[in-house]
Amino acid sequence: MNKKFFSSPIILILPSLLAIGFVIIIPLIFSFYTSFTSYKLTRPDSLYNFIGLRNYERLIDNTKFWYAFGRTILFLAIVLNLELLFGLGIALLINKITWGQRTLRTIMMFPMMFSPILVGFQWKYIFNDNIGVLNNFLYLFGYESAIPWLIDKYLAMGSIMVAEIWANTSIFAILLLAGLLGIPRDPIEAARVDGCNSWQVFKNITLPFLMPFIFIALTIRSLDVGRAYDIVHIMTGGGPAMRTELLWTMIARIGYKDANMGFANAMSYVSIILSIAFTYYFFTKLVAARRELGQQ
Amino acid sequence: MKKIKKIAFWFLVLFLLILVCMPGIWIFISAFRPNPEILAKPANWIPDRWTIYEFTQMFSISGYVSVPAFKYLMNSVIISSVSTVIAITIGMMGGYAFARYNFKGKNKIFLGLMLARAVPGISLSLPLFILFAKIGIINTSFGVIIVYVAMNVPFTIWLTDGFFRQIPKEMSEVARTDGCTRLQAFWNVELPLAGPGIGAAAIFAFLLSWNEYALASVLTRTVHSKTLPIGMMDYLDEFTINWAGMCAIAVVMIVPAVILTFIVQKHLVSGLTFGGVKG
Amino acid sequence: MANVDLKNLTKKYGEVIAVQNMDLSIPHNEFLVLVGPSGCGKSTTLRMIAGLEEITSGEIYIGDQLVNEKDPKDRNVSMVFQNYALYPHMTVEENLGFSLKIAKVDKNEIETRVKEAVQILGLEELQKRKPSQLSGGQRQRVAMGRAIVRRPDAFLFDEPLSNLDAKLRTQMRTEIKKLHQKLKTTIIYVTHDQVEAMTLADRIIIMKDGYIEQIGSPIEVFNKPVNVFVATFIGSPPMNILTCDIISKDQKVKIKIDNEIYLDCPENFKDLFNNKSKVYLGIRAEDLKPVEKNTIDNNDWFFSKEIDLAEPLGTETQLFFHLNGKEIISRMYNPYPVSIGDKINFQIDTSKIHFFDIDTEKTLF
Numbered sequence: 001m002n003k004k005f006f007s008s009p010i011i012l013i014l015p016s017l018l019a020i021g022f023v024i025i026i027p028l029i030f031s032f033y034t035s036f037t038s039y040k041l042t043r044p045d046s047l048y049n050f051i052g053l054r055n056y057e058r059l060i061d062n063t064k065f066w067y068a069f070g071r072t073i074l075f076l077a078i079v080l081n082l083e084l085l086f087g088l089g090i091a092l093l094i095n096k097i098t099w100g101q102r103t104l105r106t107i108m109m110f111p112m113m114f115s116p117i118l119v120g121f122q123w124k125y126i127f128n129d130n131i132g133v134l135n136n137f138l139y140l141f142g143y144e145s146a147i148p149w150l151i152d153k154y155l156a157m158g159s160i161m162v163a164e165i166w167a168n169t170s171i172f173a174i175l176l177l178a179g180l181l182g183i184p185r186d187p188i189e190a191a192r193v194d195g196c197n198s199w200q201v202f203k204n205i206t207l208p209f210l211m212p213f214i215f216i217a218l219t220i221r222s223l224d225v226g227r228a229y230d231i232v233h234i235m236t237g238g239g240p241a242m243r244t245e246l247l248w249t250m251i252a253r254i255g256y257k258d259a260n261m262g263f264a265n266a267m268s269y270v271s272i273i274l275s276i277a278f279t280y281y282f283f284t285k286l287v288a289a290r291r292e293l294g295q296q
Numbered sequence: 297m298k299k300i301k302k303i304a305f306w307f308l309v310l311f312l313l314i315l316v317c318m319p320g321i322w323i324f325i326s327a328f329r330p331n332p333e334i335l336a337k338p339a340n341w342i343p344d345r346w347t348i349y350e351f352t353q354m355f356s357i358s359g360y361v362s363v364p365a366f367k368y369l370m371n372s373v374i375i376s377s378v379s380t381v382i383a384i385t386i387g388m389m390g391g392y393a394f395a396r397y398n399f400k401g402k403n404k405i406f407l408g409l410m411l412a413r414a415v416p417g418i419s420l421s422l423p424l425f426i427l428f429a430k431i432g433i434i435n436t437s438f439g440v441i442i443v444y445v446a447m448n449v450p451f452t453i454w455l456t457d458g459f460f461r462q463i464p465k466e467m468s469e470v471a472r473t474d475g476c477t478r479l480q481a482f483w484n485v486e487l488p489l490a491g492p493g494i495g496a497a498a499i500f501a502f503l504l505s506w507n508e509y510a511l512a513s514v515l516t517r518t519v520h521s522k523t524l525p526i527g528m529m530d531y532l533d534e535f536t537i538n539w540a541g542m543c544a545i546a547v548v549m550i551v552p553a554v555i556l557t558f559i560v561q562k563h564l565v566s567g568l569t570f571g572g573v574k575g
Numbered sequence: 576m577a578n579v580d581l582k583n584l585t586k587k588y589g590e591v592i593a594v595q596n597m598d599l600s601i602p603h604n605e606f607l608v609l610v611g612p613s614g615c616g617k618s619t620t621l622r623m624i625a626g627l628e629e630i631t632s633g634e635i636y637i638g639d640q641l642v643n644e645k646d647p648k649d650r651n652v653s654m655v656f657q658n659y660a661l662y663p664h665m666t667v668e669e670n671l672g673f674s675l676k677i678a679k680v681d682k683n684e685i686e687t688r689v690k691e692a693v694q695i696l697g698l699e700e701l702q703k704r705k706p707s708q709l710s711g712g713q714r715q716r717v718a719m720g721r722a723i724v725r726r727p728d729a730f731l732f733d734e735p736l737s738n739l740d741a742k743l744r745t746q747m748r749t750e751i752k753k754l755h756q757k758l759k760t761t762i763i764y765v766t767h768d769q770v771e772a773m774t775l776a777d778r779i780i781i782m783k784d785g786y787i788e789q790i791g792s793p794i795e796v797f798n799k800p801v802n803v804f805v806a807t808f809i810g811s812p813p814m815n816i817l818t819c820d821i822i823s824k825d826q827k828v829k830i831k832i833d834n835e836i837y838l839d840c841p842e843n844f845k846d847l848f849n850n851k852s853k854v855y856l857g858i859r860a861e862d863l864k865p866v867e868k869n870t871i872d873n874n875d876w877f878f879s880k881e882i883d884l885a886e887p888l889g890t891e892t893q894l895f896f897h898l899n900g901k902e903i904i905s906r907m908y909n910p911y912p913v914s915i916g917d918k919i920n921f922q923i924d925t926s927k928i929h930f931f932d933i934d935t936e937k938t939l940f
Contacts (some may be wrong), residue, residue: 012392012393019386110554255421
């Protein structure tokens with residue numbers, strides 16, 4: 001009895017489940033509850049002030065929220081696609097190199113080690129209109145008027161995207177390179193003999209083989225999309241005039257600055273569903289791509 | 297024609313290298329540059345004078361220190377190490393269970409774990425802040441540690457599951473017919489074989505804790521528990537930024553991360569892809 | 576020093592039956608080979624004996640002790656795996672001594688027993704090496720050594736030779752046989768290769784779809800297969816099987832083996848063919864003898880047929896032709912040159928032929 005009990009897989013998983021239950025599930029249940037209250041940090045008794053769906057109704061009526069929501073989706077769509085594209089390009093490039101390939105791969109991992117907050121700071125420093133290295137560099141070429149990268153309403157969003165892409169392209173590059181290195185040579189050579197040009201080889205052989213790796217990268221990446229908060233937080237704080245406000249910075253502002261927890265939690269739920277939907281979507285794609293390649 | 301292609305190719309590689317490395321190098325240089333020089337216009341690319349002023353400020357033991365970076369560093373080290381050890385221990389158990397056993401709802405539990413990990417830190421921070429304040433573990437290392445354990449466990453399970461799958465099942469079976477219990481077989485055979493991979497998973501967990509901001513910014517309040525990423529914000533007040541100081545603390549943050557990643561990079565990639573592709 | 580008994584052993588994976596009601600008694604010191612196509616349940620049986628697979632129902636006894644609930648480690652058996660499963664992080668020596676170390680055997684004792692195994696298997700030069708530095712055959716030997724060192728009640732071999740090339744396989748086969756004679760223990764050996772089974776076994780068990788088809792000595796299963804499956808599984812090339820009509824002609828029972836070729840039914844089968852119109856006829860290739868002249872005595876069968884193909888192999892030539900629309904192989908020893916389309920005379924000793932029921936595929940005696 002004892003022996004069976006201790007060797008059962010559930011016992012092995014239990015500590016993990018407990019940790020996640022305590023730190024993630026219970027708080028989420030709690031915040032789900034508070035999203036139906038008018039809870040404000042400054043007035044603790046408001047925790048029991050049940051207001052039904054009013055927070056969610058306010059959310060639906062709130063244009064600022066919808067702007068932030070739309071901006072977040074747009075931000076993720078642009079950033080993820082570009083990261084994938086650049087990552088694929090870099091992987092193909094490094095795959096071609098025979099000399100110094102491993103060193104280059106290691107260097108490419110450099111941005112992965114940067115804390116998002118550090119990435120934000122680094123690009124804040126680079127994009128600074130006054131002392132930033134970018135404007136200084138342009139100054140060398142006679143471009144003397146300082147460009148307000150983080151202050152201009154359009155440039156600011158672009159600057160944040162640059163930082164985000166710089167930080168996260170390497171995960172795509174590294175994983176796709178691993179995929180490229182693992183592709184068997186035979187089908188590629190067979191396709192060449194069959195008369196495919198390099199684009200056709202890429203499209204018909206390389207890409208299908210790479211598909212699971214693309215989805216691994218996307219799955220891993222989608223786990224951490226929320227970390228963009230750190231970057232935006234330090235670079236612009238959601239400014240100028242909320243032009244770079246994403247869902248996550250808005251949650252932080254309403255929750256902590258305005259101390260309106262109930263409303264912020266309602267918003268949190270939208271962001272959580274967004275993240276989970278992204279992860280779930282890519283994960284199921286990964287499973288499907290795996291099946292297509294005949295791997296179990 | 298071929299030659300032009302080749303030159304263009306290497307230019308592209310060089311451009312890429314600059315793009316990847318330059319920002320980091322610039323921070324590094326700025327950390328050793330006197331503050332006035334940072335503000336100089338036009339820019340002074342190579343510092344005239346190298347200084348370690350900001351570092352001595354950070355770590356000075358005598359007298360007044362504006363930013364207690366040494367304390368932050370210690371907090372970071374303790375919180376990241378302890379949470380990593382715990383996360384890797386229980387995550388490894390979970391990974392082993394997923395790799396070696398078949399049980400009901402296995403794939404669903406696995407997916408559930410990954411989805412739990414997908415919850416954005418900032419969204420989770422709101423309820424955690426309230427709950428931790430209520431049970432009195434706000435602004436303690438302990439509170440941050442258990443949060444990091446939970447955040448790291450799903451990914452550790454993914455990685456270690458992949459590493460254990462790479463070890464043939466016969467390895468454990470032969471050990472068991474050789475007279476080992478399942479635990480002995482794990483300890484003597486499977487663990488040593490998965491060692492490098494588990495090391496990689498551990499360092500990955502460590503880096504995640506080391507670099508985390510959103511949750512720590514809410515759960516830590518004072519020098520008792522603030523970690524380096526939070527401490528970095530000390531240099532950033534309402535109107536002025538101490539650029540040199542920030543660059544210096546950035547260097548303190550990034551150096552251990554770079555070293556650790558370079559140690560395990562090979563296993564890290566194989567673990568991520570194996571777990572994913574042959575799940 | 577133990578016999579192994581299986582009683583009504585059954586293994587199901589959900590609805591799928593892997594092993595069905597298996598009864599088997601393996602006396603001490605027997606070399607038993609389980610053979611069959613993949614998925615027949617032979618490996619599952621072995622793994623149940625080792626304790627690596629849970630039993631759905633039934634009982635397993637090792638040395639008269641019920642071991643159903645025992646862990647693999649407490650069963651005192653040793654297993655050699657197909658892919659050797661050597662511990663890659665240990666040297667040969669450490670691999671060999673590992674089980675004794677786990678059992679907390681005295682150090683000197685470990686040393687002597689490892690030394691003994693090393694000598695038996697000729698591994699003296701390799702003791703300090705890691706498995707990755709060994710060739711396939713050497714790894715195989717270490718895997719066996721690891722089993723020997725434990726002095727188990729029974730050795731379990733799970734397709735141990737299938738990862739080796741043909742030449743090495745033959746060589747290792749002899750070594751395993753010698754080992755058995757030296758060690759005098761029970762060996763249960765699983766393979767899909769019938770040649771291995773024939774050469775090694777004291778007794779062969781032929782399995783299919785979770786059932787035992789036949790148990791017997793190599794000679795028995797070769798000469799007296801109980802059904803079509805065993806007849807075609809054992810022996811290479813497989814036994815020729817053709818569907819024949821049974822016909823009454825000229826007051827005699829005749830068997831039609833091809834257009835216009837009718838052969839007399841042997842006396843001892845006549846009664847069995849009452850009320851039957853069709854039967855499977857089985858003839859081994861070596862019993863279908865090409866002859867130059869008709870030198871038969873009256874019991875033998877004789878016919879001639881044009882051949883489609885001749886494959887000279889040196890010591891023999893294999894002749895291919897068709898009877899009743901089926902391809903038939905004949906082995907010609909002492910070959911003389913033949914070419915495609917030649918009409919060859921064939922002679923069959925009727926005491927060597929097999930008949931199988933057309934519905935049950937069981938042998939008719």
